[in-house]
Amino acid sequence: VQLQASGGGLVQAGDSLRLSCTASGRTFSNYAVGWFRQAPGKERDFVALITFNGESRNYADSVKGRFTISRDNAKNTVYLEMNSLKPEDTAVYYCAAGRTATAWITPGRTSAYDYWGQGTLVTVSS
Numbered sequence: 001v002q003l004q005a006s007g008g009g010l011v012q013a014g015d016s017l018r019l020s021c022t023a024s025g026r027t028f029s030n031y032a033v034g035w036f037r038q039a040p041g042k043e044r045d046f047v048a049l050i051t052f053n054g055e056s057r058n059y060a061d062s063v064k065g066r067f068t069i070s071r072d073n074a075k076n077t078v079y080l081e082m083n084s085l086k087p088e089d090t091a092v093y094y095c096a097a098g099r100t101a102t103a104w105i106t107p108g109r110t111s112a113y114d115y116w117g118q119g120t121l122v123t124v125s126s
Contacts, residue, residue, distance in 0.1 A: 001023050001024070001025045001026045001028060001031065001097050001114070001115040002023065002024045002025045002115070003021055003022070003023050003095050003096070003097060003115055003116060003117035003118075004021070004022045004023075004024075004117055004118070005019060005020070005021050005093060005094060005095045005117040005118060005119055005120040006019070006020050006021075006022070006120055007019040007020050007120060008092075008093060008120030008121045008122045008123075009121075009122065009123070010123045010125065011085055011122075011123070011124055011125070012085075012124070012125050012126075013085060013086055013087055013124055013125065013126050014084060014085065015085050015124070016081070016082060016083045016084075016085065017082045017085060017122060018079055018080065018081050018082070019035070019079065019080040019082065019093055019095075019120060019122070020077055020078070020079055021033060021035070021077065021078040021079075021080075021095030021117055022075075022076060022077045023076045023077070023078075023097065024076065028073060028076040028097070029052060029053075029073040029076075030052055031052055031097040031098060031099065031100070031114075031115075032049060032050065032051050032052050032097070032098055032099065032100040032103040032104060033049070033050055033069075033071065033078040033095060033096065033097050034046065034047070034048065034049040034050075034095070034096050034097075034098070034103060034107060034113060035047040035048045035049075035069065035078075035080045035093060035094070035095055035096075036093070036094045036095075036096060036110070037089075037091035037092065037093045037094070037122075038091055038092050038094070038119075039090060039091040039092075042091075044094065044110060045060065045108075046060050046107055046108035047059070047060050047063055047067065047080070047093070048060065048063065048067055048069040048080060049069070049103060049104070049107040050069045050070065050071050050078060051100045051104060052100045053073075054070065054071045054073070056104070057069050058104070058107050060108075062088075063082075063089075066082065066083050066084045066085075067080060067081065067082050067083070068080075068081040068083075069081075078095060080093070080095075082122070085122075085124045086124060087124050087125065087126045088124075089122060089124050090122060090123050090124050091121075091122060092119040092120065092121050092122075093119060093120050093121075093122055094116055094117055094118075094119045095116075095117045096110070096113035096114075096115060096116045096117070097113060097114060097115040098112050098113035098114050098115070099114070
């Protein structure tokens with residue numbers, strides 16, 4: 001599976017942004033997809049996860065109520081809708097795909113994912 005993350009940009013605090021993760025290659029609908037983010041000088045942190053069929057989702061506490069993950073398997077795309085953005089949301093955002101059985105149990109563990117996209121930069125100004 002090859003993943004391509006897009007949609008990042010420079011926004012102001014309080015604005016919204018939608019990221020996309022588009023897949024090619026193996027059957028995308030077989031995989032859970034997670035979003036992670038990495039701020040300069042910090043570790044890569046878990047943001048959100050959606051199961052292969054879109055029926056279940058998991059969010060980091062820091063984004064609950066503000067971010068929504070969704071997927072359209074017909075388009076091989078997973079979305080991350082980000083609302084009420086804060087300066088602390090500034091980071092490079094990565095999408096990753098893995099087996100649901102593994103990723104759901106340990107969504108924050110990067111080793112639970114088999115495939116990674118290249119990242120898209122989100123900058124939130126105050």
